[in-house]
Amino acid sequence: MIKGIIFDLDGTLVRLPIKYDKIFTKLQDLFDTQDEFKPLIQTIIKKANNDSKIIEKAFNIICEEEVIAAKNFKVIDGSIDILNYFKNKNYALCLVTMQCMKAAKIVLDKMQISELFSSIITRDISSERSIQIKKSVDVLSFFPDEVMVVGDRIHDVVSAKQVGCIPILFNKSKIDSFKDCKVISELPQLIKQNFHN
Template sequence: MVKGIVFDMDGVLVALHLDMDILQEKLKEVLEARIEAQQIFSVCEKLSVEDHERYRKALEALDKVELDAIDETMEIFPETKRALESLKEDYELILVTLQGKSPTYKVLEILGIRDFFKAIFTREDSFSRQEQIKLAVDFLELPCEEVLVIGDRRNDVRCARNVGCKALIIKRPYKEIKGMAVISSLEEISKEIENI
């Protein structure tokens, strides 16, 4: 029986539509090297241990690009607030995101849903989605099998399963993904929970 739900933010509750070219340019200014998009978080994680000053500057650059995207390109999925409002009546809700704390809280304030979540884990807590899910499960003090993770990428599902949680992937527009439970709207979560 599902008692807690862990949500990713970008791609699930909203779409930030980050411009990766701008992001890479901002990081290049700070780190004096071009970082490939798929390596950004691993480079930042390494810096967090090796060079705190450059790490701080990299996080500031990431936050700036994300905050600009919120103002300029963010898409709010129309069912987000309504679906979460309904789900919070029956489930403990947690948010995990690789966005920074400042951009995350800004999104939640815009949506009016910050208080819906019992806890929020951002990249300041961990750059690892699997570690973020583990933090969420530990916070909820629930058995892993009673926690459902809602993400928008295969990695979200893989990480949830590695921790021992159930997982759903949301795709807008809907696209079947072999071996994964896929939904096209947050409003489908309650029905899917009945089938789990």
């Protein structure tokens, strides 16, 4: 039986207009390379060779652009309603995001939804999605299979499964092609999911 739901932020609840081209250029300068930074976080960690000062500088570059984007975000249709719906039904809610806390806080404060979450795990706490999910499950004190994870990327699905949670992919373009878990095209479809599996 599902008792808690972990939501991703960017791409699931909101759309952040992050200027990745600017981030990539600044990171190429920092690391003195023309290499691509994709996937972003993993590439930074690899190129920094575990040098925490370089990683911090790189993450600060990203955070600056995320904060700018956070001032111009768009709320995804139904996101606030769906959070309130599940909170009113006494589900515990958590938030995970690969954005920095500074940017996440701007978004959550503008949406007035911070108080809905039992925990908010940002990149500042962990840059590994599976660790973010695990920490959220620990905060909730539920078994992993009592927690649903809603995200817009296949990496969210893989990470949720690694922890033992039930993944839901919120991605219109994967509705017919992705078979590893339930796929929804709109957030209100979450209400129809089986919460008593």
